[in-house]
Amino acid sequence: MHRHVRLREPRQHWALLSLVLAVLVGVLLLQGYVERSWSDLSPAPPEPGGETPPGHKRDGRLLADSEPxxxxxxxxxxxxxxxxxxxxxxxxxxxxxxxxxxxxxxxxxxxxxxxxxxxxxxxxxxxxxxxxxxxxxxxxxxxxxxxxxxxxxxxxxxxxxxxxxxxxxxxxxxxxxxxxxxxxxxxxxxxxxxxxxxxxxxxxxxxxxxxxxxxxxxxxxxxxxxxxxxxxxxxxxxxxxxxxxxxxxxxxxxxxxxxxxxxxxxxxxxxxxxxxxxxxxxxxxxxTRPQRLAGLTLVGAQLVGHVLAAGLTVALGIAGALTLVRVVLLVGVARLHARRARRARRKWRRQLQQRRRVMRLTFPAVSVVVPAYNEAAGIAATVRSLVAARYPGRVEVIVVDDGSTDGTGHIAARLRLPGVTVIRQANAGKPSALNTGIARARSGILILVDGDTVFEPHTIERLVRSFADPRVGAVSGNTKVGNRRGLLGRWQHIEYVIGFNLDRRMFDVWACMPTVPGAIGAFRRDALASVGGISDDTLAEDTDLTMAICRAGWRVVYEEKARAWTEAPSSLRQLWRQRYRWCYGTLQSMWKHRRALIERGQAGKLGRRGLTYLALFQVALPLLAPAVDVFALYGLVFGEPARVLAVWLGFLLVQVLAGAYALRLDGERLRPLWSLPLQQVVYRQLMYLVVIQSVVTALLGAPLRWHAMRRQGTFARREPLAMP
The missing domain is CATH 3.20.20.370 (Glycoside hydrolase/deacetylase)
Structure with a gap:
């Protein structure tokens, strides 16, 4: 489901980053060693003639008559x-x-x-x-x-x-x-x-x-x-x-x-x-000159260490403030969104009861476009779930095989399911495959679905009902992690629920949704036409498309009850590649649509609310957040371990409470929260490195290649309704 193009991936900056990190660790160790020892000098050294330390025996005869x-x-x-x-x-x-x-x-x-x-x-x-x-x-x-x-x-x-x-x-x-x-x-x-x-x-x-x-x-x-x-x-x-x-x-x-x-x-x-x-x-x-050079290096290292320690303190304060502000914003706005969503669902049920005799007229025809590249492991489960949708209106499914080499198109065609069309084209990339499917679709409402995603029976209906508002141009669904049994799967499940979905609730309330995920998104054809279809300018075509639709004056909303199950990366290497592409593509999209900051109307909401939020909490905060962990380690070694541990546990408690609330809103069990502390230690660091590398790559202007994710066939082995 992506363009099979191999570009040279930048690697030189890894050596530079490793060198910089090694130097920073060295100067921090030096500064910590110095600071801890300086603290022992205040207010004054112990009296030499006072209490004899253990193991020391004073003997005045050693140098009793000696000169100084x-x-x-x-x-x-x-x-x-x-x-x-x-x-x-x-x-x-x-x-x-x-x-x-x-x-x-x-x-x-x-x-x-x-x-x-x-x-x-x-x-x-x-x-x-x-x-x-x-x-x-x-x-x-x-x-x-x-x-x-x-x-x-x-x-x-x-x-x-x-x-x-x-x-x-x-x-x-x-x-x-x-x-x-x-x-x-x-x-x-x-x-x-x-x-x-x-x-x-x-x-x-x-x-x-x-x-x-x-x-x-x-x-x-x-x-x-x-x-x-x-x-x-x-x-x-x-x-x-x-x-x-x-x-x-x-x-x-x-x-x-x-x-x-x-x-x-x-x-x-x-x-x-x-x-x-x-x-x-x-x-x-x-x-000698080498000795003086070594001395100047030491002087410089201690100066850098002092500045770095002070900078870490500032970064810790900023990161802590941003974290708390984000949690308060997300939880507060999520409560408001949940109340609005409940009112909207009650209103929808009343309308259905009033229009029961003309229900089919209430539900417009829908076209589902599935771009697929080497999705043999899961394409059958995806198509079956779409055909089995409990939607009163007409549903056509268009599978676009984008030059797969594993028989993806043949598998979809052999299913011989009603309303399913399979189109084959030479590999041209996901945007091209989507545009091909959109051009063949006959409906005014289009749902774009990844080839590894399985819909619940009522998902299409719940996506479509938001289009009753003529101002709505796109609807984001609720993406769920299907393969969440392992530790990595649990971490991604927590991230999807606590991070992505809480963010989308807030973006919905603020009317500045920056991303409708490729796994589950519905679009009005007129909205797609107003932005010229799917662009291939960035590596995050879903974010680019959503921002363009917002700037064209359409509202983009979030429907948390429209759930789709996707297969998340099953290894750290695959996760790194996926998130690297997402992050880099998001940076590209933010830069492409930067003029939204000074535009009016719906575009201005995206720019001044959505882009500002992304810049603060998905770029600046991940860049600053490692300071929290570095400072924690610094404090454990050179400072007051009990105080540092208390602060860290305090931040963790805030995240656990926010996570519990997010899981409750999504109707999920709280059991995965036991892995949250481990996520903070391992998974979060990986995400920080993804952002750091993406920013460095963007600043260097280096090209980035598409990365294929090897599918495990999660949904080929079980039915969607059996998922947790």
Whole structure:
């Protein structure tokens, strides 16, 4: 039932899409790792001298008499101290965009130099601030990338933390550093045995371990006076002073540093870097060009990750709002449609009772056109169901065999059913087959039916009665999934009932129906003539035709009681091909009829209501909706799993309630709803990818070939009335 044309299907963008997804996943993982670790810094790190962690044994004898600058690479520890009258102010956990500039301003006014032990993740987040630190004559040291306890993480993570920090510093400043202060390190005597062994390993890797003589514990809520007292050495002793320029509110620290510099300047103290104070050789080493490039890549990746995380948050909000708005709209309008439909059916029954004697005049003759391409598995069941229709008027059935190679036309002809005509033509595509059948039809009402569809006995009557209104040019029936026994079939059944049929109820109320499905649709011949018949401009000829009829001024309505059973794809590959063609064809139709947005009357309703709805909820929402799932996974790994799970379950509950209502409106059992959670995890993702690929293909302007769906003969094995 389609044109047997093989065009080259675009595949290059899959490689590009996979690469982009891999990069995005990578930067999100990096950002999540960073964000989770930054949250551990607030309000301040745990006190090194406080409670001993499990498995850690504090032994003050390890470095009890050691000076603060330690080299543990040899058999015996080497150490160095600041000379008398010399202070090395060291700032941990920065750079911070709020507090570090204030610290720099204080140092600048006092013409003092200091050493900043920076977190690589914050260097990557604020490279310009890092460069400012170096440009003003200060020194950089490593404080890891995300501030973990290096003595309690695996060796691979410890190496990753320090390597990433070096890359970030290289990307920001073009240099590496040999100085390292492990997170949570303090004075030498507070070092535990695991911390000592870790420091030895780091020394063997070429790092100089910088501890402190004076730990101000400024993170613990101390006042500026208390911080100054803790930082002031005894007599004329030199010291390495530990303070922080990030990790919480550092207002007291800024004030304390100013007071400390003022007091010790007057006492003749010199403030310098750790390296200059102890006379170390160069601890800042130039990075090679590849190292700088790797660093710039890391800085860029973290920036992209930050922007992406923020973008996901926005996308999550938009997608959530659109989802809720759609559910509210569909359910609310569906209730209105159901009331209108009940009133219309009661009115129809009263008219039948009044016109019982002239009933045959009430029902016009009907022509049913069945375009068929390789439908041998189901064509017999389709034709039999049409001939068996309980319709008082005359029904002719025209089967157009569009160049089938499986004997479809011969099967239909061998049935020898009354009122059935079989026409054979060379393969020219479904629009051509439909136009051929329409040209041979003799009735003013035409029903177009796919070759894999089975009608219920009263379907034709229920379709035709809507044409009592002379404004109606087309009627959409209710398509039901026949092969719904498997999980994939249940998912499609749910989609047809909850998605397609609720949408059609709303489009009917809003008078902007964009699609009469090819499986079951009735048309007034005058309406078809007004648009020039079936066009082959798009891959969704049913959507194109319906939009054209709306723009020609006709109303298109939905009759939920006119049911037809169709065979849905039985594999994910077939489903992908079908939905890809539908989605791409819908995009083509929307673009073709875009002028409806500015037209008046029925065309304007289609444009401003129907096309806007399609653009928001069938294009934009599927493009944004993956953000919900990505953000959920992101939150489960790096955020608050309980909160994320609660939000996801909330959205699922809303969908379940809407689904239950839709199934009830259609007279269906609620049992398939058990598969809805699985549908959200697997099936929905497939539909999102279909929309994404369709949009990418449309933007690239690539051609798309027709895809044949292999039929299983669902209705050849059972009677229509036995269907669920």
């Amino acid at each position: 600058v330690v080299d543990l690479s040899g058999a015996r520890p080497g150490a160095a101290a600041m000379p008398a009258g010399t202070i090395a102010l060291t700032f941990d956990d920065g750079p911070d965009p709020r507090w570090t500039p204030q610290i720099l301003e204080v140092l600048r006014r006092h013409q003092a130099r200091a050493t900043f032990f920076v977190l690589g993740s914050k260097v990557a987040a604020h490279p310009q601030l890092t460069r400012q630190i170096v440009a003003e004559g200060h020194e950089l040291g490593s404080h890891s990338y995300t501030h973990p306890d290096l003595s309690r993480v695996p060796t691979w993570q410890r190496g990753l933390e320090l390597s990433l920090t070096q890359k970030a510093i290289a990307g920001a400043t073009g240099h590496h550093t040999r100085l390292l202060r492990p997170p949570y390190a303090s004075v030498p005597s507070a070092m535990t045995a695991p911390e000592y062994e870790t420091a030895r390993a780091l020394s063997r890797d070429g790092y100089l371990i910088v501890l402190a003589n004076r730990d101000t514990k400024d993170w613990s809520g101390r006042t500026p006076e208390q911080i100054v007292a803790a930082a002031t050495p005894r007599g004329r002793q030199g010291a390495v002073v530990l303070v922080h320029d990030s990790g919480g509110d550092r207002g007291a620290t800024v004030t304390a540093v100013d007071h400390l510099l003022t007091r010790l300047d007057a006492a003749g103290y010199q403030f310098t870097t750790v390296s200059d104070g102890v006379g170390l050789p160069a601890t800042s080493l130039p990075a």
